[in-house]
Amino acid sequence: MWGAWCARCHAGDGSGKVNEPTITVEPMxxxxxxxxxxxxxxxxxxxxxxxxxxxxLSSEMPGFEDxxxxxxxxxxxxxxxxxxxxxxxxxxxNNFPRPIITEKAFPExxxxxxxxxxxxxxxxxxxxxxxxxxGVYERRIGKRSMxxxxxxxxxxxxxxxxxxxxxxxAVAFKHALYASSxxxxxxxxxxxxxxxxxxxxxxxxxxxxxxxPFITAGALLRDWYxxxxxxxxxxxxxxxxxxxxxxxxxxxxxTSAAPNTWTVGLEFNGENRELALTPQVRKGLxxxxxxxxxxxxxxxxxxxxxxxxxxxxxxxxxxxxxxxAAK
Amino acid sequence: xxxxxxVGIPGTISRRKVSAGVLGCxxxxxxxxxxxxxxxxxxxxxxxxxxxxxxxxxxxxxxxxRVTIDQKVCGADLPDHAIVVDAQGRLANAVVVLTGVKRAxxxxxxxxxxxxxxxxxxxxxRPNANVKTTSxxxxxxxxxxxxxxxxxxxxxxxxIAGITITKPIGNAGNVRLxxxxxxxxxxWMVVTDDAAVxxxxxxxxxxxxVPPGTYELxxxxxxxKSAPQKITVxxxxxxxxxxxxx
Numbered sequence: 001m002w003g004a005w006c007a008r009c010h011a012g013d014g015s016g017k018v019n020e021p022t023i024t025v026e027p028m029x030x031x032x033x034x035x036x037x038x039x040x041x042x043x044x045x046x047x048x049x050x051x052x053x054x055x056x057l058s059s060e061m062p063g064f065e066d067x068x069x070x071x072x073x074x075x076x077x078x079x080x081x082x083x084x085x086x087x088x089x090x091x092x093x094n095n096f097p098r099p100i101i102t103e104k105a106f107p108e109x110x111x112x113x114x115x116x117x118x119x120x121x122x123x124x125x126x127x128x129x130x131x132x133x134x135g136v137y138e139r140r141i142g143k144r145s146m147x148x149x150x151x152x153x154x155x156x157x158x159x160x161x162x163x164x165x166x167x168x169x170a171v172a173f174k175h176a177l178y179a180s181s182x183x184x185x186x187x188x189x190x191x192x193x194x195x196x197x198x199x200x201x202x203x204x205x206x207x208x209x210x211x212x213p214f215i216t217a218g219a220l221l222r223d224w225y226x227x228x229x230x231x232x233x234x235x236x237x238x239x240x241x242x243x244x245x246x247x248x249x250x251x252x253x254x255t256s257a258a259p260n261t262w263t264v265g266l267e268f269n270g271e272n273r274e275l276a277l278t279p280q281v282r283k284g285l286x287x288x289x290x291x292x293x294x295x296x297x298x299x300x301x302x303x304x305x306x307x308x309x310x311x312x313x314x315x316x317x318x319x320x321x322x323x324x325a326a327k
Numbered sequence: 328x329x330x331x332x333x334v335g336i337p338g339t340i341s342r343r344k345v346s347a348g349v350l351g352c353x354x355x356x357x358x359x360x361x362x363x364x365x366x367x368x369x370x371x372x373x374x375x376x377x378x379x380x381x382x383x384x385x386x387x388x389x390x391x392x393r394v395t396i397d398q399k400v401c402g403a404d405l406p407d408h409a410i411v412v413d414a415q416g417r418l419a420n421a422v423v424v425l426t427g428v429k430r431a432x433x434x435x436x437x438x439x440x441x442x443x444x445x446x447x448x449x450x451x452x453r454p455n456a457n458v459k460t461t462s463x464x465x466x467x468x469x470x471x472x473x474x475x476x477x478x479x480x481x482x483x484x485x486x487i488a489g490i491t492i493t494k495p496i497g498n499a500g501n502v503r504l505x506x507x508x509x510x511x512x513x514x515w516m517v518v519t520d521d522a523a524v525x526x527x528x529x530x531x532x533x534x535x536x537v538p539p540g541t542y543e544l545x546x547x548x549x550x551x552k553s554a555p556q557k558i559t560v561x562x563x564x565x566x567x568x569x570x571x572x573x
Contacts, residue, residue, distance in 0.1 A: 008508055022395075022508050023510075051484075059471065060471070060482070
């Protein structure tokens, strides 16, 4: 059936390159594992059922939901997966929506901007507003690894004056150790190195290298995303910065099957004894979901004298994904 | 005579047939009654007019389209029906619309993929009607319905013969049908609740039961154009327009 129905636009080998195309857009190359494996099966099933517009792509792909059963559509998706001939790529069914603070386990190619606004109101003291931005670049390496560069900018409110500047730059490496395709479960190990580029005297940086190994895992349990992360922060100079144990957990759920749907979630964030809850929402901003934004509020559960409520979020751009339909 | 009309004989006010006038004709002498019936029939027939005419063009018919795929079902080439014109220049598949005269077309209509062509190529569809797309061909067709601004209303796959898929047309205006597996295929649906008719091979059109008045006559064709014209319909006086499209 691939030959009779699909090959005329997608080619017999799934490459999307046909001799005399009957359409004006070029379909995704299904033989390119780098592009296809991060996609979850559900998005492909939706593209076949509803046509291109169901996943933010060209209307030249028709919808088959009135002529194929769900089982048949699933069968086609399995056939398309076979066009990627390389083993070892982690399945896109493990590519869960990114929480704001918890590190996700799936490797990504993306740019991120993470703003945070902290507002502390103390009794008989002026309220203070701290702002920070972190610019992040993530790049996959090989089939299962990823490297990340994070550049923070912070602005601290000292009531009478404000100090702003570059914080501590961080470099991280992450590797997906285990990723299953059927029952989505993924475990990754990683390590982050914090470089003391921020001015310690100004309070913008820690003033020491910090070595941060971490483990992160995720699973899809009956339409609920569960993601957890444990990280150990080991500063080279313990006079300047404290050791810390960081533990984060996220539970969330999509509100519809569209790739750019609203996803609601709740994080539990802990650092040593400081605990917080961060309810959040995420939304894809283009039909394909290549551009997405998330907004949350980090509410301290204890140690509130030093910690106020913090508004957090991110703007995300998966730069290898098509932005929107070509036509 | 006067007494007949005072009673309010059914049939003289509405556009009913003559027999209704006869039924209501009581309480007067038979001869006088028949006379009243004949008079009322003349008044009935003269209360509406009609708009008729012929559409012609000097444009020539087109060369056949080359069939690039599925030749076993479609043939090696197919006639190009973007312009269907006979030796006298009479144009088929032109849609004549009389704006201001509301007329309901069918609430449901069918478009068939038959030997790699949309049949009928051009049809009038009522707003919010259900469009049933079906295929007689044992090959994959996709019926892609697009609005004039390029936006796709729906694109349904018809992988085998005999499947029928129904979609609502909304208030679409002029809808272009194409097929993403057979790019030469074209069809059109003119969505309107105005009185409208599609010309046949003889280029003729006729819109009857038009109340007297002034209307705008628009003619749509997929390849040719003509300016809209104002026409005045008088009861009892037929029009016979000759319209040229370029």
